[in-house]
Amino acid sequence: MELKEAIKLRRSVRKFESTPVEREKVEEMLRAAMQAPSAHNQQPWEFLVVEDRDKLKELSQVHQFATPLAEAPLGIVVLLNRRQLKAEPFWQQDIAAAVQNMMLQAVDLGLGTVWMGIAPVEHNMARVKEMCQLPEDVEAFGLFAVGYSDRNRFKDRFDSSRVHWETY
Numbered sequence: 001m002e003l004k005e006a007i008k009l010r011r012s013v014r015k016f017e018s019t020p021v022e023r024e025k026v027e028e029m030l031r032a033a034m035q036a037p038s039a040h041n042q043q044p045w046e047f048l049v050v051e052d053r054d055k056l057k058e059l060s061q062v063h064q065f066a067t068p069l070a071e072a073p074l075g076i077v078v079l080l081n082r083r084q085l086k087a088e089p090f091w092q093q094d095i096a097a098a099v100q101n102m103m104l105q106a107v108d109l110g111l112g113t114v115w116m117g118i119a120p121v122e123h124n125m126a127r128v129k130e131m132c133q134l135p136e137d138v139e140a141f142g143l144f145a146v147g148y149s150d151r152n153r154f155k156d157r158f159d160s161s162r163v164h165w166e167t168y
């Protein structure tokens with residue numbers, strides 16, 4: 001699949017087939033994530049891959065919009081490692097770039113994903129940190145459900161009124 005096709009097809013997928021996701025495909029997604037740009041090349045990301053059903057169910061309760069994890073075959077908790085930081089204020093932008101790469105790679109591999117926001121909501125970051133027993137320097141950025149699905153569909157959102165040429 002060409003990149004432009006993956007960009008167009010990607011949608012939030014909240015229901016998945018029960019088929020497990022192959023480890024090589026997970027690694028391919030994380031390879032794409034780690035290819036992202038980051039401020040001072042700080043690469044502050046880490047990833048916790050979860051297949052344990054009880055743990056996925058627990059994570060699905062972190063807030064009311066995290067329910068897709070309860071039935072997904074795989075979850076990825078995307079993390080910040082504060083020890084990596086060289087340009088602290090930019091960390092969320094760095095990790096957002098990484099997860100977009102990850103989601104596009106997933107489409108190319110025939111997978112669907114949904115991003116469930118955690119950072120910067122401190123009480124949700126604290127809950128995930130507790131649930132996953134993260135070390136002190138490691139924070140939760142977001143939760144991702146991953147699995148096979150045919151629900152990626154193109155929806156054209158281009159809106160020329162959002163584009164300003166030369167002057168606003």
Ligand SMILES: Cc1cc2nc3c(=O)[nH]c(=O)nc-3n(C[C@H](O)[C@H](O)[C@H](O)COP(=O)(O)O)c2cc1C
Pocket residue numbers: 010011012013014065066068114115116117118
């Ligand atoms: C920062 C962020 C947080 C999000 N949090 C959730 C969430 O908690 N639960 C959920 O089902 N979708 C969540 N989404 C997915 C959005 O609802 C979705 O991207 C948006 O409705 C556009 O639909 P699409 O992804 O199918 O194009 C989140 C997306 C982003 C970027």
